[in-house]
Amino acid sequence: MTRSSRDEIKDGHxxxxxxxxxxxxxxxxxxxxxxxxDEMKKGDCCSAKRLAGQRITEIPGAEKRDERIEExxxxxxxxxxxxxLNLSAFMYMGRVQAGEKRIFLYKHILTRRYLNLxxxxxxxxxxSGAYIQIDLDEALARAFGSHD
Numbered sequence: 001m002t003r004s005s006r007d008e009i010k011d012g013h014x015x016x017x018x019x020x021x022x023x024x025x026x027x028x029x030x031x032x033x034x035x036x037x038d039e040m041k042k043g044d045c046c047s048a049k050r051l052a053g054q055r056i057t058e059i060p061g062a063e064k065r066d067e068r069i070e071e072x073x074x075x076x077x078x079x080x081x082x083x084x085l086n087l088s089a090f091m092y093m094g095r096v097q098a099g100e101k102r103i104f105l106y107k108h109i110l111t112r113r114y115l116n117l118x119x120x121x122x123x124x125x126x127x128s129g130a131y132i133q134i135d136l137d138e139a140l141a142r143a144f145g146s147h148d
Contacts, residue, residue: 024048026056077117078106081136090115090143098124098131111145 024047025032034048051059073092082090093105093114103124106115116124116131116139123139124131 029056074104077104077119081121103131108143113143115139115143
């Protein structure tokens with residue numbers, strides 16, 4: 001999941017938003033029914049139909065992630081990578097502790113894509129519950145929207 005705030009994460013579970021691992025929308029901790037037309041809803045058309053009404057905390061495989069740490073914005077890693085003039089193109093979203101690494105999360109204001117950096121300027125992407133180091137040029141291309 002790339003969207004979250006302190007209201008969307010509680011005890012490591014997503015409460016409001018889209019759970020990418022299950023491919024369902026969660027509202028107030030409960031899986032919402034799908035919005036497929038009735039003719040498509042015969043049988044199990046999708047995970048949302050099958051899991052609708054269940055609490056996200058009771059579903060095996062629901063996304064769990066480290067709680068985001070709220071703090072004063074840490075602009076140093078981003079400034080070293082994109083330069084002072086490009087800082088205003090990003091929002092500081094917090095940081096996560098991934099093992100021994102502190103990873104700072106920045107979100108581009110137009111593309112809404114994340115640029116995740118450690119204090120040394122190494123880039124990471126969030127995938128399947130973990131932060132994986134990736135090439136910095138690839139991370140910048142994704143964040144600025146020039147890579148799909």
